[in-house]
Amino acid sequence: MYDVIVVGGGPAGLSAALVFGRQRRDVLVVDGGAVRNAPATEMHMLLSRDGHPPADFLEIxxxxLANYPSVEARSGTVAAAAGEIDAFEVTLDDGTRERGRRVVLATGQVDEPYEIPGLAQRFGSCVFHCPFCHGWESSGRALAVINRDPEDAMLAGYLADRFSSDVVLCTHGAEEPPEEVTSKLDALGVTIDPTPVAEVGGELGDVTVRFTDGRELSRGAVFHRAPTRQHSLLARELGCEILDDGTVRVDEFQQTTVPGVSAAGDTAKLPALPTPTTLVVLGAGDGVRAALWMDGGLFRSDLEERERAAS
Structure with missing residues (x-):
C-alpha cells in the first residue's frame, strides 16, 4: 500500500512526488511519457530556466527524484482506477495492480488543432497557442490568428496590443465575431478574414496561410488556441466532478470532489477561473500545493489512528 499514487510525470506530477519524497512518503509515480508541450523547443517564465528545453527540465x-528512496517511478499508463480514501486501486496497462491511500491526478490535457493540413505539424514550432509563452519571440513579426470561436478572437487583439502592428484574425469560415468584439479589434488594427483556411505551410519567420479561394497570406508566425480534451478519463472513473469545459473541479487545496483524490496542472482548475493554466511553473506550483495539503491530511489521519489504537 503506497501512501500516494501520482498519475502523470510532467511538471505537476514530478513536483508533487518531490514533496512527498522529502516527507518520506511511499510514492508511486506512473508516467506514460506523453508530454503536451513535446513540440516546443523552449519553455518560459520559469525563473532560472527561461528559454531552456522542456525535455531537459523533465530529465533534471x-x-x-532518484535521491529519495521512497519514491518509485514507473513507466506505463494507468488504465483504470477505483476505490475510496485509504483504499484506492489502480490498474496499469500491463495488468499490474497497485494500491494507494491517496491519488494525485496530473494527467494533463491534449491539444487538438483544427484539421487544416500543416497546422498540427507546425504546432509548437511556428504555430503557437500562448502569447505569454511565445509572444516575445514573435515581437515585430506579421502574425495570423486562426480561431473560429468568438471567445478566442481577442487573442488577436492582445497580440496587436503587445507584440505586432500587423495581425490578421482568420475565422476559418465562422461568422464574424459580435460587434462588441469587432469594434475592439478594429481599434487595435486587427484585420478579420472569414475565408476558410486550406493549408498552413512554411516555417518560423516565413509561414504561409493558404485560403480556399486561392489567396495566400505571408506571416512570421501563427497563433492558434486549439480545442483540448483530457488526456485521461481516470477522474471520471473515480467520480470526480468535471466542469463544463472538461477540466476537473478542484478547490484551493487542489482537492477534487472525491475525498483522497487531488488533481494538479492543466488537467484541473478552480471553478472561478476561466481556463486552466498551461504554464510549466504554475503546473509545478499546483503539484507542490496538492502534495503539501495531502501530506498534512495523511499526518492527521495517522495521528487519529494512533489515538484510536491507544484508547
Whole structure:
C-alpha cells in the first residue's frame, strides 16, 4: 500500500512526488511519457530556466527524484482506477495492480488543432497557442490568428496590443465575431478574414496561410488556441466532478470532489477561473500545493489512528 499514487510525470506530477519524497512518503509515480508541450523547443517564465528545453527540465526532475528512496517511478499508463480514501486501486496497462491511500491526478490535457493540413505539424514550432509563452519571440513579426470561436478572437487583439502592428484574425469560415468584439479589434488594427483556411505551410519567420479561394497570406508566425480534451478519463472513473469545459473541479487545496483524490496542472482548475493554466511553473506550483495539503491530511489521519489504537 503506497501512501500516494501520482498519475502523470510532467511538471505537476514530478513536483508533487518531490514533496512527498522529502516527507518520506511511499510514492508511486506512473508516467506514460506523453508530454503536451513535446513540440516546443523552449519553455518560459520559469525563473532560472527561461528559454531552456522542456525535455531537459523533465530529465533534471526525474534525476532529483532518484535521491529519495521512497519514491518509485514507473513507466506505463494507468488504465483504470477505483476505490475510496485509504483504499484506492489502480490498474496499469500491463495488468499490474497497485494500491494507494491517496491519488494525485496530473494527467494533463491534449491539444487538438483544427484539421487544416500543416497546422498540427507546425504546432509548437511556428504555430503557437500562448502569447505569454511565445509572444516575445514573435515581437515585430506579421502574425495570423486562426480561431473560429468568438471567445478566442481577442487573442488577436492582445497580440496587436503587445507584440505586432500587423495581425490578421482568420475565422476559418465562422461568422464574424459580435460587434462588441469587432469594434475592439478594429481599434487595435486587427484585420478579420472569414475565408476558410486550406493549408498552413512554411516555417518560423516565413509561414504561409493558404485560403480556399486561392489567396495566400505571408506571416512570421501563427497563433492558434486549439480545442483540448483530457488526456485521461481516470477522474471520471473515480467520480470526480468535471466542469463544463472538461477540466476537473478542484478547490484551493487542489482537492477534487472525491475525498483522497487531488488533481494538479492543466488537467484541473478552480471553478472561478476561466481556463486552466498551461504554464510549466504554475503546473509545478499546483503539484507542490496538492502534495503539501495531502501530506498534512495523511499526518492527521495517522495521528487519529494512533489515538484510536491507544484508547
Amino acid at each position: 526532475g526525474r534525476g532529483e
